[in-house]
Amino acid sequence: MTAEPDSSLDALLRRVNARLDALMPPVLAGQSALDTAMRDSVLAPGKRLRPIMTLIVAEDLGGPSDAALDAGCALEMVHAASLILDDLPCMDDAELRRGRPALHRAHGEDVAVLAAIAILSGAYGTLARVEGLAPARRGEAVAVLAEAVGTRGLVAGQFQDLRGGRGQRPLAEIADANGLKTGSLFTAAVELGAVAAEASEAVRTDLRAFAAEIGLAFQLLDDLLDGAPSAVSIGKDVGKDRGKSTIVSMIGPTQVRRHIERHVAAADARLDAVFGPGSRLHAMVAAIFAGSIPAEAADEPVLEHEAAR
Structure with missing residues (x-):
């Protein structure tokens, strides 16, 4: 289906x-420093990919737009909180x-x-108060978010990356993290x-498969961008993966670009099945x-036994 002018990506971003600004959790009097820090994190300029995905899925499956917007914003709060923790000196x-x-x-x-x-508690509170969803659907949405954050989601992946990232790992293990x-x-x-659109399990299966492919492609792109010449070009530190066991370090940038293309093609096929x-x-x-993948450079040699791991 073709997007209407008022449902363009720019309009959804706005x-x-x-x-997000309206949903920020209020703080107690005299704690403006906490409010400023929270706002600096959540409202920092970003692409808002995840909440926009939530909105598009719900709207294009005939679900309630406003409810999906709040659910997506709750997810963006979780994303912002995860970035705060990811950047800490202990991480x-x-x-x-x-x-x-x-x-x-x-701060x-x-x-x-x-x-x-x-911010994390605000995210769950936002989901619990979403209007336009039946109580059972709100509960399901909270469970979806908890699964994404917990010991089978973000926390598990970060633990695996922190404890195993500096040693040699099989490609499958890196992809799993x-x-x-x-x-x-x-x-x-x-x-x-x-959930907002009350989609069938068959549709949800295709959407989960789509998201898995996009997640893998996105992480590979992030690993490629870690080799950028300066932090200014991507807005965050570069070289953080140096000495770390990544797919880029094991198979080289050219092969990684091909992996990204395959993941995107597989994701598109899943979308074809739904929309x-x-x-x-x-x-x-x-x-x-488009335009995000760095131009090809000479790949560093990869030892045969390393590529086979």
Whole structure:
């Protein structure tokens, strides 16, 4: 289906940004520093891929738009909180995020941790209060978000990456960690849209498969961009994967580009099954990856025994 002018990606981005601002959890009097930190994280300029996915899925399956918007914003809050925690000195020790100082560097580690917790709790509160969804659907949405965050989602992927990333790992293990860290929130994005639209299990199966492919492609793209010449070009630290066991380090950039193309093609095929060709999600996927993949450079040699791991 073809997107209407008022449902363009830019229009959806504006809706998400406005609603995120309105949904920010209030703080107590005298705690403006916490409010500023939370807003700096959640409202920092971003593409809002996940909430836009939730909106598109719900709308194009005939679900309630406003309910999907709030659900997507809750997911974006979780994403923002995860970035705060990911950047901490005990994790990736990052200096930049979205072109700005990482939150712990701008506001202190103590405030950053508290902000992350407050944003996470705000996300669940937002889902629990979504209007336009039956109580059972709200409960299902909360369960979807909990699954994405917990020991079979973000937390599991981050633990696996932190504890195993510096040693040699099989490609399948790296891909599994990538799926947990990056794919889990994309899966939650389409699941929340499907919950809002009361989609069939067959449709949800295709959407989950789509999200898994996009998550893997997105993480591979992120790994490629880690080799960018400067942090300015991508808005966050580069070189953080140096010395780390990644798919890029094992098979080289050229092969990674081919993997990205295959994942995107597989994702598009799943979308064809749900929406037919030319849907808004097709256009969104094309926008994510078109022009984002770095130009080919000479691949570093990969030892045969390393590539086979």
